Structures are given as C-alpha cells and as structure tokens.
Amino acid sequence: MDSRNFKNTDTITGPRSEDVLPHTAAAAVKVVVVGGFGVGKTTMVGSVSEIRPLTTEETMTQAGIGVDDNYGSESKTATTVAMDFGRISISEELVLYLFGTPGQERFWFLWNGLFEGALGAVVLIDTRRLAVSFDVIGRLEERGVPFVVAVNSFPDAPDHPVETLRKALDLEPAVPILSCDARRRESSRDVLMTLMRYLHSLAVARA
Template identity: 50%
Template structure:
C-alpha cells in the first residue's frame, strides 16, 4: 500500500527544485569612451558569443570629422552599439553594451544606459579630450563607473594620478590600466566596475 506521504511517481519534490542549478543573474554593463579608444575590441576580447557590432566604413567625409591622427589604421567605426556577454561565474552573467564614440551619436546613450548597473569608461591617454564627454555623462547621471586606461602598445603616456587630475575624476571613482585585446585584462577591468557599483549600492 502506498503511503499518503509517498511522492507520486514522476513528481518532483520541492527539495528537487531547490537543488536544481539556478541561471546566472543577468547584469547590464556599458562600455563607453571616445572615438577609437578600444570599445569594440574590449567587447570582442571577452564575449563568449560572437559579438554583435554595428560597424560602418569610415568615409572621406567622416574622416574629416573624426580625428584619425592616433588611429590611422582604423577603417570602420561603431554607428549604433556593440553587444556581447560573458558569464563571470555560475551566479552572474554580464551583458555588455558598447556605445558609439562620436558625439553625433550621443543621442543613443540614454537608451543604451537604461537599466545598466555601471559603466567602464575607456581612455586613450594620447587624447584625453575625447573622454570628457563620457566621464561627464556618468557623473551627471550618478551612474557608477570606473575609468580604464587602454595600454596601447603595452604602455600609457601618463600615470594614473595625472589622468585623474586631467579628467577631474572624483577620488572614489576607480582608475585602472588594462589591455583591451586581452581577455583576462578586460575581465579584471569589468570586475573593478562591478565591485564599485555593488559597494555604492550597499552604501
């Protein structure tokens, strides 16, 4: 005789449900910065899927508007966004949205940053002026962010204290150096943003 307390054959118990692995928590993060600083490269270096990019060829007209002095080999530019994702551990998955760098596409930023936990502002120390707009955007909207200096050719032109002073970045904003081409380096930079955002949320 089957006891009334015995589970129905094939039925799942509450305990079984509790022991099933849960999907990782989705977290949105934005990769921002000026033109040609390495945003598309950053997303591509770490994404576990084939990144979605909206690259368009740089025309002669655009070349007259965008400064290619330090990126003469650049032949395409992001005109909408870059998208990729990476599972950091079984509990957390980052969805990465890269912004277009040119000011003429700035109208898209509000939509791209909707619901974002934080942002990584990439800086090229050879042309810090290009990064002011991104820093101001995050500061004025009080969105947690970190500044990541992209080490082009394995070096940076200025130390982090000089970069902080030049960008007038508050002391509580993390600054780090990374290589946009290296998966591990990109991961470390994203973890800096994540830790900073969570610390602000808890505070």
C-alpha cells in the same frame, strides 16, 4: 550582490560558450562600455564576450573627414554606428550584458538609450586624447551611472601616474582607475571585475 563573487577573477574561466544563457543564471546586469572614437570599445567587448559579439561596424568613408577625430586611429577602416553587444558570466548565477557605445560624436545621440537600465559603466580612455573623455564622463555623471576608468594600452601613448590622470579627469578619489589591454580577454575581464567590486562597495555604503 554577494561580495564573495568579486574577490578575484578566477571564477571567469573556460572556453567561450554557445549563444545560450546559462541555465544557472539568476541575475543579469547591463554594463556599458563607453569612450571616444577608436579607444578600443569594440575590441574590449569582442575579446571578453563568451558569445559571438554583435557589432554594428560600417566602413569609414570620406564623409567622416574633418568631422570625426581619428587621431591615433588613422589606420582604422571601420567604426561602430549603433552599438556592440556581448555577454560574460561572472559566476554561475551572475551574467553581464555588455553594450559598447559608438565613439564618434555624431552618434552620441544613441547613448541615452544605451545608458537606460545600466547598472554601471567602463570608461575606456586613450591617453593621447584625454580631452574627448571629459564629455563621456560628464554624460555618465549627469545620468548617475557609476563607472570605472580603464586606460587602454597603445604603443605610443604617454604613461601617466594614476593620480595625475585622476586630477586631469576631475575624478572623485573612490573612482577606480586601472590600465588594461582591450585585446586580451584576461585584462578586459579584470576591468569588469573591478567595476563589479566597485558597484558592490557603493551598494554596501548606501545600505
């Protein structure tokens, strides 16, 4: 990957395109957006995708009571049961395919298939429920999938210093941690650009 593509976010501009892969695209990269239930994965994929996002949301039912941890998401009425899918062009040549994973633990058996072939991942977290992120990060580490951590903004969520979060999540010093608002395209885009820069730095280090 050419590092010139990742110096800033100005290359990702313009309105959302039609559902057609740009004719200039020379490379496509698979990225997964993971996290616990209700952390904003569907929102992030939808906000940043330049095509109409594919979602597999179903209405939540009484069957999930006592099974799904919906703390902080009590008003949530639908949930992803398979995956979310979107696409964004980083440059004229490079396209990211985004796959959002289901957050409810009873659907985590689907993650292995979604991780297959992924170059990197975004771990979206809610500081009100940090504990759910431990298993998420552990699964990525087991699979050897590089990732960045994005702290989604919620009005009543505690604000912790980056190094406090790094220690709590037991992350290596090199793993990027940044704040974001998954509802905003620019913010979600910046998270993906951070992931691309991180992946490039890992590739350079290996070389």
